[in-house]
Amino acid sequence: MQFVGLSLSLLGWVLSIITTYLPHWKNRNLDLNEMENWTMGLWQACVIQEEVGRQCEDFESFLALPAELRISRVLMVLSNGLGFLGLLVSGFGLDCSRLAERQQSLKTRMLILGGILFWTSGITAIVPVSWVAHVTVQEFWDEAIPEIVPRWEFGEALFLGWFAGFSLVLGGCLLNCAACSTRAPLASSHYAVAEIQTQGPYLEDGTADPTV
Template sequence: VYRTMMQLSGILFSLLGWVLSCLTTYLPQWKNLNLELNELEIWTMGLWQACVVQEEGGMQCKDFDSFLALPPELRISRILMFVSNGLGLLGLLLSGFGLDCLKIGESQQELKKRLLLLGGILFWISGITAIIPVSWVAHTTVQEFWDENIPDIVPRWDFGEALFLGWFAGFCLVLGGSLLNCTGSSTEVHLSSAHYTVAEMQDYCQHL
């Protein structure tokens, strides 16, 4: 029962992290800019477009014209977030087939264990590749904010909401992968009690 609960918790955390990492990839709020001259306008920048939020006219966005014209941190962040999303999806598929609750492959417990471990490792890599670009953009934003060569009257970019969402997504992916790896690397049951253990887990899963 404890093993099954850890598996389900790991999958749920990983699924939440994957969904949030996908949202982080496409949200335009990676950076915010509040103009003191016009407090009714807030500029935001993401990996794909820049937007201006007006109190009366809503939000208007414009896609970036060229990938090569972007700053290095945004170019690399696009690639890393795509890698994170792809690895997270692959991890969900593999670890899903490795769950004890799934009746497919009940007789192949060793294979299911390997799928669970591989899925957990993919979630780990996915979480790290989501944290790296978010942290990189945050680092460059801090550097630009405190750059003494820029006059004080020039507006500075600040952290956007998508950065915090990306950090939380990476944390959930790493946590979910850790839980799955813990259950996948736990001690194996004896062969004599294997059928009883599988039947007990199936019964518990049906109650859930």
């Protein structure tokens, strides 16, 4: 369960980073020119033409962006940072990690903290993606906009962001379940046996047993 949870969280974190920088949050096709497609992300807008290829331009002003794009930038960067911290903390709390081998309670707390960080990272990624999708739907069906004006539609990055967010949430939940199901007495006895084997058999007076 720990391996599956950490793998899902790692996959979600990588996809979240890709979603943050992909310029495909919104797509728009022009009916008058089917050979020209527009895409928009959090950092830049691109136009794709068959003859010229892809041309992208970064947004000049952060404050000039719509509110959903400004806040989405902050939330996605925060999600990536929380996911990175979750990887570090949960990695130290795994059973295969040698850090704090004799302090099983500390490893359990670190694993739970890592799961909470992953869960928070997933929610922080789902919120901006869903917000941009909601605004896109509202603008698409806005009757105040003339029908001749091209409408923005869902881009591939939105679906990637949803998958990344749910992977982080599921991975964090699995890590928390694995940490809560850990049996501290069995683990402590295991480390106690390992310690006795490393120290070797000794007699009560402190001298080594010659029969061993």
